[in-house]
Amino acid sequence: MLNKTKQFSGKLLLIFFLLFIILPATAQKAKYVFLFxxxxxxxxxxxxxxxxxxxxxxxxxxxNLSFTSFPAIGLATTHAGNRFITCSAAAGTALATGNKTSINTISMDTKGENKLVTIAEEARDNGFKVGIISSVSIDHATPATFYAHQPDRDMYYEISLDLGKSNFNYFGGGGFYQPFGKNGxxxxxxxxxxxxxxxxxxxxxxxxxxxxxxxGKVIATGNILESSGALRFMIDQTAEDIPLQDFVKKGIEMLDNKKGFFMMCEEGKIDWAAHSNDGATVIKNVLALDKAVNVALDFYKNHPKxxxxIVTADHETGGLAMGWAGTKYESNLKLLQYQDISMEHFSIFIDSLLSSTTNDTTAFTETMAALKTHFGLDDPSKMxxxxxxxxxxxETAFYKARERSEKAKADMRSTYSGDNPVAVAAIKMLNNRSGLSxxxxxxxxxxxxxxxxxxxxELFDGYFDxxxxxxxxxxxxKLK
Ligand SMILES: [Zn+2]
Structure with a gap:
């Protein structure tokens, strides 16, 4: 009996000892937080x-990408307060505030009446430094949900004023979309x-x-910005552009301090490329995100505890499938490497090519040559x-693009998503040949x-909202 009691208390002691060792280790406070x-x-x-x-x-x-081998993996539902398929404003509000809201609303309740406090504001008020980065304009819906409170995501100017008043330490990436308001x-x-x-x-x-x-407080915008205020698509960037990863690197330098920081970094153009069903451009922008996460991982290695x-998405775009009815069980993703330009830029290029000549035969020959150069299409050496x-x-897309009637334009919007039909047809063909749809x-x-x-x-393992x-x-x- 005595022996058993001794054994029992010995076990109890061991349990207490283990609790002391393990508990503080698992309950370590996250002082430096990156939300990608x-x-x-x-x-x-x-x-x-x-x-x-x-x-x-x-x-x-x-x-593996930098983040696909992370130890915790979860799945998150993304529906908005009033719609099954969400938008970046409602989804961003969910990610920034923990509340569902209505479509197009920036960190306010569903009626657009009351402000919802964001995690970035809460971090700021608790002494953390705060950084917000985006590859699209910094007043775009996703970044806005972390510092602004407006009933409509299209209120870019009002959102930008909220940014000015935020007192956050660092903004990086895109510029302002409408710096002089909707009407300039x-x-x-x-x-x-x-x-x-x-x-x-x-x-x-x-x-x-x-x-x-x-x-001090900084807004670091890209050196080369599109008219939308966004950085260029990764596939269109050259050594001249400041890539997303550099904004993260600079952000860490600016925010690092003893009290800690919260950084949100959005790779916003995966969505834009997916809206155009442009697979190669999606991949290149996912790789841009991958590189940005790697910069955070380097920091993590020095402060692992x-x-x-966290790396996640606000929603899926495009309904991308690794498979296509025409290729059945075959994939040939390698073919996507021959694309060297985004749908958006190729659309602009082909628009100007088509308007530069009235001769159909010449225009078609030049179009086919451009498809070979930028996508490898009709190049036997590239299979x-x-x-x-x-x-x-x-050819059908080419003649559609030559048309300028209102009906043709309306057809284009439903069939071709507003981009140049030749660009759309070429990219769809390359995607399908690769086994994507x-x-x-x-x-x-x-x-x-x-x-x-x-x-x-470990809090992010599982299936949640x-x-x-x-x-x-x-x-x-440990904020709440
Ligand atoms: Zn979108």
Whole structure:
């Protein structure tokens, strides 16, 4: 009996001892938090990128991205308060505040009446530094949901004023979309308003490189921006562009401090490419996100017990499938490597090519040459020789693009999503030949993957709702 009691108390002691050892280790506070959002990056976009990498490297199966090997993996439902298929505003609000709201609403309740506090604001008020990064304009729906409160995502100017007032430490990536308001008649530009509120703004590579924590509050915009205020698609970027990963690197430099930081980084153009059903461009932008996450991982390696990295999406876009009825069980993702330009840029290029000559034969010859250069189409050395029916499809698209009637334009919008029909036909052909197909030009309602590593990452294992993501970040950061 005595022996048994001794044994029992010995066991009890061991249990207490283990609790002391294990509990503090698992309950470590997340002091440095990175939330990466691949806008529109459903599981298919991430997995197709993995398969693409394996294909171009001539290995079988799926090659890991920085985040696909994270220890915690979850699935999150994404529906909005009033619609099954969400938009970036409602989904962003869910990720930023833990609340469902109506479509197009930026961190306000479903009626657009009351503000919802965001995790970034809560972090700021608790002494953390805060950084917001996006590859699209910084006043776009996803980044906006972390610092702004407006009833409509299209209120870009009002959103930009909220940014100026946010007192967040670092904004990086895209610029402002409508710095002088919808009608261009605002008395003060978004940039000047931010300056009045103490922000330093950089727009060149040199100024960006020279930023230090002593620069104070900063808005670092890309040196090359599209008219939308976004960085260029990864596939269109050159060595001149400041890529997304550099904004993360600079962000860490600006935000790193003893009290910790919260950084949200959006790769917003995965969604844009997916809206155009442009597979190669989606892949290149997922790879841009992958590189940005790698920068955070380098930081994590130096602070493994205090860093939490989450990578997720706000919703899926395009209904991408790794498979196509025409190729059945075959995949040839390698073919996507021959595309060297985004749908958007090729559309502009082909528009100007078609309007530069009235001679159909010349225009068609030049079009076919461009398809060979930019997509490898009809190039036998790339295994992309076109069949008769494929040539006919290009020809139909070509004559559709030559039409300028209102009816033709309306047809184009429903069949070709507003892009140039030749660009759409060519990219669809390359996607299909690769064994990819698309179900929609819009978002879909399928749950999205959630990948997590570091302090509190175990909270992201399982099947949950997107509103649980910030709630779990609160727990990990011990904010509530
Ligand atoms: Zn979208």
């Amino acid at each position: 959002i691949g806008d529109g990056m459903g599981l298919a976009a991430a997995a197709t990128t993995q398969a693409y990498l394996a294909s171009v490297n001539d290995t079988s199966g799926f090659q 008649d605002a008395t003060i530009s978004s940039y000047d308003f931010a300056k009045q509120n103490g922000y330093t703004i950089t727009q060149t590579r040199a100024d960006f490189d020279n930023l230090t924590p002593a620069s 205090e860093t939490l990295i 992309l020789q076109l069949k008769t029916d494929e040539k006919a499809t290009i 698309w179900g929609s030009f819009a978002h879909t309602g399928i749950p999205v993957p959630v990948y997590a590593i570091g302090a509190g990452s 997107n509103t649980d993501i910030p709630k779990n970040i609160y727990k990990a950061m």
